[in-house]
Amino acid sequence: MIVGFIGLGTMGGSMALNIRKAGYDVIVNDLRRELADRHLEAGCTWGESIGKVAEVADVIFTSLPGPREINMVAFDEDGLLAGMKPGAAWFDLSTSAPTAARAIHPRFDAKGIQFLDAPVSGGPTGAASGKLAIWVGGDEATFNKHKAILDAVGDQAKYIGPIGAGSVAKLVHNAAGYTIQAALAEVFTMGVKAGVEPLELWDAIRAGANGRARTFDRLGGEFLQNKWDPPSFMLKLAHKDVTLATQLAREVGVPMRLTNLALEELTEAMNRGWQDRDSRVAMLLQEERAGVLIDESAEDVDATRKKGDF
Numbered sequence: 001m002i003v004g005f006i007g008l009g010t011m012g013g014s015m016a017l018n019i020r021k022a023g024y025d026v027i028v029n030d031l032r033r034e035l036a037d038r039h040l041e042a043g044c045t046w047g048e049s050i051g052k053v054a055e056v057a058d059v060i061f062t063s064l065p066g067p068r069e070i071n072m073v074a075f076d077e078d079g080l081l082a083g084m085k086p087g088a089a090w091f092d093l094s095t096s097a098p099t100a101a102r103a104i105h106p107r108f109d110a111k112g113i114q115f116l117d118a119p120v121s122g123g124p125t126g127a128a129s130g131k132l133a134i135w136v137g138g139d140e141a142t143f144n145k146h147k148a149i150l151d152a153v154g155d156q157a158k159y160i161g162p163i164g165a166g167s168v169a170k171l172v173h174n175a176a177g178y179t180i181q182a183a184l185a186e187v188f189t190m191g192v193k194a195g196v197e198p199l200e201l202w203d204a205i206r207a208g209a210n211g212r213a214r215t216f217d218r219l220g221g222e223f224l225q226n227k228w229d230p231p232s233f234m235l236k237l238a239h240k241d242v243t244l245a246t247q248l249a250r251e252v253g254v255p256m257r258l259t260n261l262a263l264e265e266l267t268e269a270m271n272r273g274w275q276d277r278d279s280r281v282a283m284l285l286q287e288e289r290a291g292v293l294i295d296e297s298a299e300d301v302d303a304t305r306k307k308g309d310f
């Protein structure tokens with residue numbers, strides 16, 4: 001089995017090396033030839049062009065900046081579509097648009113080549129240590145066939161669903177991360193400006209309910225199960241607390257854009273008459289706006305939770 005790897009940058013360089021370390025024959029390519037020095041030293045071969053890699057590889061991985069580069073590598077005259085063998089597979093490890101992945105897929109499928117979107121999460125440290133999540137969308141049999149190579153790249157390779165599903169998971173993950181990040185920056189700056197030492201504050205909040213929970217684990221409770229009664233924390237109490245926080249922010253002159261937005265949500269939920277339900281019931285408002293109702297059984301949530309324990 002010959003593995004092709006295109007894009008030896010911050011992420012791809014280490015990922016390609018880890019595939020080689022797992023014992024595979026790897027042919028590498030990047031616009032910048034010098035990036036491949038350490039790969040050639042480790043026993044990889046150099047592919048002069050994308051076409052050359054496409055011609056010999058049974059499975060190809062790409063780690064490219066974004067949709068523009070992915071489309072070039074796919075559809076250039078000397079690109080993957082023109083050169084890959086029927087029966088071969090292409091996993092794109094870049095972060096790209098689900099729409100772009102869904103547009104690429106049928107053109108390769110028509111030639112008997114499986115294209116899978118497989119974005120990763122874990123940063124350069126994870127890429128080097130092999131501790132990455134890989135979220136894969138596309139043909140499940142192809143995912144299973146090449147799972148051993150994915151396991152050389154990351155410790156959490158997961159099949160998510162049809163083409164594009166991996167990218168959707170990645171975008172949800174990152175949007176959540178950055179929104180949470182902005183919110184944490186907001187409340188933390190308020191706390192510091194209100195007179196608490198940063199490390200004391202950090203130490204304090206880490207020991208609280210949110211500090212102990214892994215942020216996303218919490219979604220498995222009320223939100224995913226559409227289960228807001230009986231409450232574990234009543235909406236009216238949450239509304240009071242967030243009102244207090246925004247009042248304090250006004251007192252100390254800190255803008256709290258996201259927290260004020262969160263308070264608007266809680267107020268709207270209160271006006272629905274939900275004050276005695278669990279405070280997370282405000283998440284239903286966003287479900288309404290999005291035209292989505294999430295309502296999973298407790299057993300399914302539990303099974304998924306166990307699957308994700310690591």
Ligand code: NAD
Nearest residue numbers: 007008009010011012030031063064065069094095123124
């Ligand atoms: P990078 O810019 O370091 O690497 C991209 C590589 O692709 C470069 O070495 C570039 O020369 C090469 N390249 C571009 N066009 C090419 C072409 N036509 N032919 C051959 N090689 C080409 O970027 P990165 O940080 O390694 O990220 C790669 C992908 O992974 C991106 O989609 C990024 O969003 C995603 N990602 C990055 C991180 C991170 O922390 N850096 C984490 C998760 C996901």
